[in-house]
Structure formats: C-alpha cells, structure tokens
Amino acid sequence: MESAAVSRFGLAGILLLLPLCSFARDITDSIGEQVRINDQPQRVVALIPSLAELTADLLDHSLEKIVGVSEFSDYPPALKKFASVGPYNRVSIEKIVSLRPDLVLASFNGNAKEQVAHLRELKIPVVVVKTDTFDEVEESMRLIGAALGRKEQGAAMAQAFRTGISKIKARGKTRTSVPKVMLQVGDSPLVVAGGENILNECLGAVGAENIYSDSRLSYPRPSVEDVLHRRPDAILVLQLSDSASSRASAARWDEFKKIPAVANSKVAIIADQGLLRPTLRMIEGLLLLEKRIWGEQ
Structure with missing residues (x-):
C-alpha cells in the first residue's frame, strides 16, 4: 500500500505535501510549564499589547501568522x-477558540491565571512569560523567539536589550546625587509605582530612587499626605499619550509648594509607551526617563 502511494503521486508530490505538515516540539515557559507547540506556529494570538509587539518584531515580514491580539495593541500600527x-x-475565551490558534502568548501578571488555565484545558498551547525585571524581559525575548521558531532573532533581540540596559546603568552609576522620584501611573485615586x-528597577538604572521602593505592592495607592511626608525631588506622570487628563494629573500638585518637586518645577509628564511596555522600546523609555530627571543628555 505504501509503495503504491509513492508510485501514484511520485516522490516530488509527497515532498510538496511536507511543508503543510508541522513537527511538534516541547518548550518550557517562564512558570515551568512544558508546552507542546508546532515547530513553526502559523496562527498566533498575543494576549497583551507588549507580547503582540514582540511577536511582530520577531516575525518581521510574516505578520500574517498573527491572527489575534488584545485591545490597545497598536504598535507597530499594522497590529x-x-x-x-x-x-x-x-x-474572550470564545473569540480565542474561534481563531484556532496553534500558539497563544500570555503574561504571568497581565492575564488572568484562570483564563490561561482554561485555554490549556481546551488543549490550546499557551506559553506564559514574566516581565517584572530586566532579566525577565530579556528571557521573554529569547523564549518568545524560540516559541515562534525564531530562536536566533530572539537571542539577538535579548542581546540588544541587555546592551542598552548596561549602557544606561553605567551612566546611572556616574551620578553624583540620587534624586528621590515618584512615578505616578494613575489618578483618582492616586496610583504610583x-x-x-x-x-522600580528603571529608576535605579538611571541613578534615581523610587520613593515607594519600600512598598511590597506593585502599584500602591498612597495618600497625598504620605507623598508630602516623603518629599520627592521629582514627580513624573506616566501616560500612554499627552492629553488633557494627563496634564490635569500633573497640575494637581501645583498647590503643594512644600514638595521639592513642585518648588523646583520638577513635575513632568512622560507621554510614551516605552516604560509601560517591556519590549525593545523600553530602552527608548529609559532614555526619556533620564532626560526628565537629569535634563539633556
């Protein structure tokens, strides 16, 4: 029977069918889960904007392999x-299932853990990454590159990220003072880093101190009285874009003249995605953070 098939279609015909076949392989994600995926995934869903961006960067001219992204996945614009x-x-689990993905990329802290578990129960391959530190961001680039069948590209991206961080840290170590900075990420109620x-690591890298580095919360909600007590030298309002609401968030501090940041006109807006999305663009965000704290480089 086997020889008859070869005779009927010929070797060339069988070889033409091979690219349609996918070879499975196992990969261990950031939380230690072993995930079986296709060697070259063809239908990828990214569950947070930063993972969509990393996927697009690594796939380069093969964006057709992306079939789904989360809301606000807007960079590169093609997403x-x-x-x-x-x-x-x-x-939406239902929407994800309808897209028939052969690879889903998820964030350990960004996505709901029970939803990731549900997708795995449905036998959908889910690779989870962590991005809470520079080292984890670097590793996420390698891991996603490997998952996409772009191992070399992922390694090159990780190395570029490491090099950029190292240069910024080197400059940070040359600073003669250590300003105390508050990074504000939300208003009404006040939310800080x-x-x-x-x-927190970003501030340390540029040679500054996060006034809430002692908090064991990722994003505490302090009172204005507590901010007054901690006396930041700079207050930086992080926003995805410069808007009326972000300017209002910065202006709310004008009445508190006893805060050094206010007295010395060191309340500013950082309207940029770089610091808020752990991708290669975080290097650009760090350069902007340096500029806001230290002035022109």
Missing part, C-alpha cells in the same frame, strides 16, 4: 488590523 480578543485582563515592579 490594529488584527482581530481583537478583548481587554488583556479579561480576554511600588517596589515590586520593573518601573
């Missing part, structure tokens, strides 16, 4: 045309 699976903190997230 806006892909199907949305909803907000990253509560994605605490000690358990990558923004």
